[in-house]
Amino acid sequence: AQSVTQLDSHVSVSEGTPVLLRCNYSSSYSPSLFWYVQHPNKGLQLLLKYTSAATLVKGINGFEAEFKKSETSFHLTKPSAHMSDAAEYFCVVSDQANYGGSQGNLIFGKGTKLSVKP
């Protein structure tokens, strides 16, 4: 069965410094992986997704993630944090095992809350 583990429940950075949110996945299949973000009182927004094309995936707002099969990781990074990046971030894998192909439910990690200090 597929799963994701977000290694940090809370990350705090200073504005202008790099952001690293860590995610490891477990999958018997070639996974589809995503990062979602939830700002306070907002819906979940797709930041980026990996679907077996380029291993370095660029998303919105300057975020990117690198798929590393050997390390089963899909860490989210950003070179310079902004105050507006403060939110909760979710690493997600698509549960392809039950349905095969590209279909499946989304399996979420527990989330990482990012705080950005001025």
Place this chain on the structure above:
Amino acid sequence: EAGVTQFPSHSVIEKGQTVTLRCDPISGHDNLYWYRRVMGKEIKFLLHFVKESKQDESGMPNNRFLAERTGGTYSTLKVQPAELEDSGVYFCASSQRDRGSGGYTFGSGTRLTVV
């Protein structure tokens, strides 16, 4: 285009009462999903509609939960009777394409508190 709308945004009810959550998907989206996040836990899949039909309801926790999508437009999720463990945030999402592609649009969620 308008996003996915959920209401109410918050609901506080007593144990044993009934609550109905509503989700209005993006117009034209055939796929509608419900997910739930219980306090301190992961967001988990509840069920998936394609138009008015339940495609997959494997995540529904028990028969106190009833989801409907009459006419293939908006959906309701009723909890009857509510229990304390039902507290959490209920998310709705819609998409045009297959699930798993990540092309969902999520609503802001309904925060349900059962006291």
